[in-house]
Amino acid sequence: MTATTPGSTTAHTPAEADTRQVIRPYGDTTGDGMVQLSFTLPVPAGKRAEAAALQLAGKMGLDPASVVHAKPMGPDFTFFIVYGRVNHLIDYAGIPAPPEREYPLLSAQEVNLAIRSALGRRLVVVGACIGTDAHTVGIDAILNVKGFAGEKGLEYYREIQVVNMGAQVTVEELVARAKAEDADAVLVSQVVTQRNAHLHNTKQMAAAFHAEYPTAVAAGMGRPLLVVGGPRFDTVTADELGVDRIFGKGTTPSEVASYLVHALLPREAAQ
Numbered sequence: 596m597t598a599t600t601p602g603s604t605t606a607h608t609p610a611e612a613d614t615r616q617v618i619r620p621y622g623d624t625t626g627d628g629m630v631q632l633s634f635t636l637p638v639p640a641g642k643r644a645e646a647a648a649l650q651l652a653g654k655m656g657l658d659p660a661s662v663v664h665a666k667p668m669g670p671d672f673t674f675f676i677v678y679g680r681v682n683h684l685i686d687y688a689g690i691p692a693p694p695e696r697e698y699p700l701l702s703a704q705e706v707n708l709a710i711r712s713a714l715g716r717r718l719v720v721v722g723a724c725i726g727t728d729a730h731t732v733g734i735d736a737i738l739n740v741k742g743f744a745g746e747k748g749l750e751y752y753r754e755i756q757v758v759n760m761g762a763q764v765t766v767e768e769l770v771a772r773a774k775a776e777d778a779d780a781v782l783v784s785q786v787v788t789q790r791n792a793h794l795h796n797t798k799q800m801a802a803a804f805h806a807e808y809p810t811a812v813a814a815g816m817g818r819p820l821l822v823v824g825g826p827r828f829d830t831v832t833a834d835e836l837g838v839d840r841i842f843g844k845g846t847t848p849s850e851v852a853s854y855l856v857h858a859l860l861p862r863e864a865a866q
Contacts, residue, residue, distance in 0.1 A: 616688035620681060628680045630657070635674045637823045640667040654679050656856040685776055696850075698857035703752055706852045710754035713860040718750060720855070721819075722782040724795040731762045733784035733824060737848050739841035748848045755788050755852070766796075766803045774807065780820040780855055788827040794836065801837030814839045815859045822851070 611648035622629020634651070638644045645662045652660035660679030668674050675750035701709070710718045722738045724731055736743035738759045740750040750757045758767065758776055772779050782799060801821055811817030833841050840854060 608835035723764040
């Protein structure tokens, strides 16, 4: 329906409803815009260093800002925690919801049944931390029977054979072991991220597997499924790294097990 004013022939449509959901950070009180951030500057600790930290905070949009913590990191570096107000607003309603998981979350019994029915043998998984990464907490959380977040790891699954190679495994060693075990899937954890080491290592690993299986059609069709996980992979896609799947922080063993069924077994067996 349109409305016109007396003596006018111009039609006006009613104003559209405002569907925005404007939010700002919360610190001490709702909507106060207060945030806390940390960083390190390559300068000795002291008043001049704190002034530099405040100047940086101001250029980042924190006004007012205060240094709530400063700690020397050796003679030439200082670690800071800064608290301040930002004036930036976010339209939460305009942020698209992330895609839902494209496969069902299965119980251990369902995973075992699907593998036994479709393969008639155990599904072989080889896992490792590659390069100089010595942090096994991620790979152990997924593979070890003790598991993570109240869930048992893949070693608990009767129809999954787990080979955990541990830490600081070279790409050459991983490829050779996966081939010797006739692995269905390779799981790699990367926690060390300095200078994007996790990205370089993953690309090197993926390239080595693709070179070792040049006639492969896809994962499970001539080469193992390549899965990588860690806390800092949210800036890249699996295609960019040459792998089949990326799992981020908080991933549980059942999510990985369910994905293996989804990716490697016929659809009717995975349902």
